[in-house]
Amino acid sequence: MRFGGAENYSERLERTVLSPLARTSNRYYYFLFFLAAVVLWGLYAFIVQLSYGLEVTGMRDIVIWGLYLVNFVFFIGISHAGTLISAILRVTHAQWRTSVTRMAELITVVAISVGALMPIIDLGRPDRVWHIIVYGRFQSPLMWDIVSITSYLTGSLIYLYLPLIPDFALMRDRLGQEASSLKRKLYTFLAVGWRNTPQQRHRLEKAIGIMAVLIIPIAVSVHTVVSFVFSMLLRPGWDSTIFGIYFVIGAIFSGIASIIIVMAIFRKFFHLEEYITERHFRNLGYLLIVSLALYLYLTVSEYLTVGYKLEVEEKHLLEILMFGKNALWFWSFVVGGMVMPAFLIVFRKLPTVPRLVTASVLVNIGMWIKRFVIVIPTLEVPLMPFEFGAYHPSWVEWSITAGAFAAFILIFAILAKVIPLISIWEVAEETGAAQPLPEPSAESRGVVRRAL
């Protein structure tokens, strides 16, 4: 089937968005090989850790959690990019969102998948991970995490998949001749017999509407519960009531920055300039500065309330955080992750896209450091009047961290070759180019049965 209406626009749209799926350059393969090598290196480090135990990491008796937990919070954080932001924009009918949502939702799915592996890698006995399912106790905040993260992953997979159905159908029809039979079968299966009938459209839009509303509370719960893992404990720096909202805002902050980075990369390499315009960057820039302001506000509240009272343990924490051995981390988060991006967003001297991308990269580096600053210094403060702990991540932890980031990019790069990165039917609809087909054909019913 074909979309009717303004041929020129929708044909060009399809060609631009679908061409990366059909043709792949050598450079892309080299890039994949490089990423795969890094992932394999991380895998090797994990095998070393499996055979020798957590002794090969830098986690010791006092600082017992390390980089893995930092990465966990970071990845779950950027996973908010997507689904939450795309759902909010959908619910509020922000029209400009259409060419952004797909990438945002992809970030979510990939980031949760990689992030959720981190606590398992962190376990002393990963062979017993099934105990969590069989003997799980809901009194433990870790269990809340597992429930809400798996719900979020399921929910955002559905939410990613639903708007993809019409695009899969389009690919089934368009790529048919050039693509291999495997690809054809895959898209036929994924399109679940989509024929663009009014009934199908009605059901799809209803389903997307329900998911968009459902996913918002789930997404908020995820990072709230991640913060609860820390704030349910009697530890200086974690024992805080604002941690829930602090983490959620932080997640949205780094999430928006991630979308800007991903958008800029694919805009350049997939030639999507017509659909991802400066307007998209500017709008996301507004969201970024708003979340930055909120995050700054919460950061000041957090440290001011603690720093004014100066309980003994909190005093120790603030000392090593602001003036002691963690000062470099802390201030590079404040300056590099908040002050400099704020200047870059507010003062518009430089051209829009590079300016916002630089700000976003800084924000994401800053937010990774911020997570480090949340997890490590608190553990370094001794609970008993003992010597302070120290944490030096080992090569195993750095390798697994590098592997995780490479895996994130690798999965994203592969998916970008399978899934159209812009929601073709929604963009076409937005510009009024699409018209639903009047009636389902006999053929379509056949496909339904086959796909089932």
Added chain:
Amino acid sequence: MKISRRDFIKIGAKGLLAGVAFSSVPFLLQGLVKNSSRAIAADGGGLERHNWGFICDNEKCIGCGRCVVACKKENKVPWEPEFNRTWVERYIITEDEKIYVDSPNAGRDGFQDFPPKLDVPESEVWKSFFVPKLCNQCHRPPCVTVCPVGATYQTHDGVVLIDQDHCIGCRYCIQACPYGARFFLPELGVVDKCTWCYHRINRGLIPACVEVCPVGARIFGDLNDPAGTLKTTLAQKRFYVLKPELGTEPKVSYIGFEKGVY
């Protein structure tokens, strides 16, 4: 009969839900039966008969570190100083009331060969004393609540134990303990802590650290036994517990408390 996919999914989902609900019935019944059985201690009788308690007397402790060694031998705790079920801290207060705390090798080798690493001369030392530390076996243990798999639990006689065949090594309980009593065994990949020598007290013996203490700075006994040493000592002395403001209700009582000990 032809079924549309929509109906197929609907029927399938209903069937799955019914199946899960139905198959969970035997598990629920099993749970009811299991909970009704009573735990029996090795010395006969129900575990709830006892309510164990502990006293550390800071006025008596001489910092010899015998308790640390005895504990390591009795419970196969690794010899390295970062693994300890019990340890001894040395407090040094100077003339200008600055407090210094250290615990070289957790007190395992005593303190004689370890002069205090202070930037003040010995003449300025005003007073000094030792504080033995171990698991407080809290009445409301924060470590037990946070365990995701129920590998750590409280017995009926009030001791917090770890099932090391069950622990997944997430180390969340280590973070939750406000007393630093828990530690990670890298070789086994699980968490370990003081049990008040549960295998001994069950047989009518006293914990190893209490057994070897040359000055009687550690007292172990039953809080339910009004004539026992523990209860009579508590009746005669002023005592204190660590971090009472946290509401964990620790069961190790300290005699001879001093500012700066926490």
